[in-house]
Amino acid sequence: MDKVIKHSKINSFADDTRISKRISTMDDCLLLQQDLEYVMEWSKDNNMMLHEEKFELLSYRTPASKATAEALPFMGAVNSYTTSSGTTLDRSTIVRDLGVNMSEDLSWSPHINMMVDQARQIASWVLGVFKERSKPLMVQLFKSLVRSRVEYCCPLWNPAKIADIQAIESIQRHFTRRISGLKNLNYWDRLKELKLLSLQRRRERYMIIHVWKILHGICPNDINMVFKENPRLGNKVVLPPITSRATSLAKTFYDNSFAVKAGKLWNTLPRDVNTQKTLECFKIKLGSYMESFPDNPPTPGYTASNHNSLIDCCSQRGGPQMAR
Incomplete structure (x- = not known):
């Protein structure tokens, strides 16, 4: 054709x-x-x-x-x-x-709103059908039936708007509140108690894993992502350039694009993480690295000490510099 x-x-x-x-x-x-x-x-x-x-x-x-x-x-x-x-x-x-x-307006908000509505319906169905509220059962039901609804193809539409991030996060926040013994804990503490990542942090994890797959030829590099080996920092992504004359709207699209956002996330990784040769070892190292940062997603009524993105967390800690 x-x-x-x-x-x-x-x-x-x-x-x-x-x-x-x-x-x-x-x-x-x-x-x-x-x-x-x-x-x-x-x-x-x-x-x-x-x-x-x-x-x-x-x-x-x-x-x-x-x-x-x-x-x-x-x-x-x-x-x-x-x-x-x-x-x-x-x-x-x-x-x-x-x-x-x-x-048509290049916004992911309509997709996110539809996706969140579907996830809420599934969550309501689960809570209506299953009367038991024990941690193992509720977490398993959430992971298999609800969370998968809000993570499909998330590296593509990963939101930048706080309202969209909060809308998605509200699915996990409301569901975990129904688990026995956790009702009186705030959302951040419930995540720690259940050993769960925020949905925001999980989306960033998916983006980083996809970059690893591009680097090792498992996924096609259809966005022409360029990598540079640094003796001290390991494998780093060279961020695509943008003209200084670009409009503010163009710069916003640039900052939120996968090539730039995923590249910045990848560039926060230390050398012992980004140089792993197998996917299994990379995921283990990545998990340990992500656990070293507080996971405080944007939540109504609570003020986070940062924007919860690994990019912001690493910047505050003074992490590796990003290649350009």
């Missing part, structure tokens, strides 16, 4: 395919429509029926570009792509892509 595409980018996973193109002029709209037609012709030639009624259109736009785009004379054509049956594709504000809700 990708051989018939001439003007756009195409990505596929199993039976999900997406075509993307930057739209700057009316000609770009026509070229994207042309590639869409090429794909539909290809499917007929190869006796493979596409579910055209399931086609979705998502236009990524920042608030500033959205205001500008609405004033362009060809803006109507951007939202009027058609299928071979003559059906016009209506622009969607949110599209579910491989289990992750992608928003």
Whole structure:
């Protein structure tokens, strides 16, 4: 299929395919429509029926570009792509892509809100079905049925907004409060009692592990992450550059991107952790390293001594410098 595409980018996973193109002029709209037609012709030639009624259109736009785009004379054509049956594709504000809700404004808040709502429903079901509130049972139920709902693909959408972090953390905070003997403890103390990491700290752990897998070729380095060997500090990530003329919005996207956020997290690791050659040994060393920092996630009514990210904790402690 990708051989018939001439003007756009195409990505596929199993039976999900997406075509993307930057739209700057009316000609770009026509070229994207042309590639869409090429794909539909290809499917007929190869006796493979596409579910055209399931086609979705998502236009990524920042608030500033959205205001500008609405004033362009060809803006109507951007939202009027058609299928071979003559059906016009209506622009969607949110599209579910491989289990992750992608928003047109490049925000992860809609996905996080939907995910949190689903997790709350599962948590309510668990608490309604199981009457026992013992620590072993409740922790096992939470890990297997609830926590997995709020960690799927988390290195991609890891939030930076305090409100989003608190919304996700509230799932574990409310559930652990129902465990026998822990009701009168604050959330931070309940985490210590149950030997649990905050969901915020677990997401950072997943990001660091993914960087290790990129470094050792287990996962594809599709973001072109660059590593540099330092005799004293071990393996460090060279953070991608950003122009000083970048807008504040661009800098925010830059700081919250996986390439930068995961790179900074990785660069907090000491040499005896980031030079581990096997995943099992790396996870053990990483666990011990993370336990050396207090885990005080943002919680309504409590003031943390730091922002709880390993980046902030390491900065306060005076950890390794980050390569650029």
